[in-house]
Amino acid sequence: MARWCLYALLFFLSCDVSMQRKKKAVQTLSRGWGDEITWVQTYEEGLSKMQASKKPLMVIHHLEECPHSQALKKVFAENKDIQRMAKSDFIMLNLMHETTDKNLSPDGYYVPRILFVDPSMTVRNDITGKYSNRKYTYEPDDMDMLIESMIKAKILLQPHSEL
Secondary structure, eight states, rough: OOHHHHHHHHHHHHHHHHHHHHOOOOOTTTSSTTTTTTTTTHHHHHHHHHHHHOOOOEEEEEEEEOHHHHEEEEEHOOOHHHHHHHHHHOOOEESSSSSSGGGGOOTTSSSSSEEOOOOSSOOOOTTTOSSSTTOOOGGGGGGHHHHHHHHHHHHHHOGGGGO
């Protein structure tokens, strides 16, 4: 009888441990922006992959505790067109900290902001959102504008031989 009690106790303990492991969310480079997208870890890695692939780099600056970033992330991750283009047409980077490259903050340090970098390593100031005081901001209601910006970046920043 004592043996069965011991087996039952070990069984319940192992179930509890396995349940705790399943509850832990795995933190990936996507950080919730799209798990099917291949994300680069650093700006430098993004620049390198961008030059090798000739695809534009899309940089998303955000903060985990920012409600505006969270709202944008939710609609970004749910939008099938954005996810498809991000996966196939761009080198993708999301940053939760500022880089040392001042070109990535052309009009200030705010979040969220989305910038496009071309293969010549130039941050494109001609691909922006609709706000004059925060040019690189896109809000949840601006997904059509973000899609337009992504298409513009894809067309403008790809080598002409591939069009």
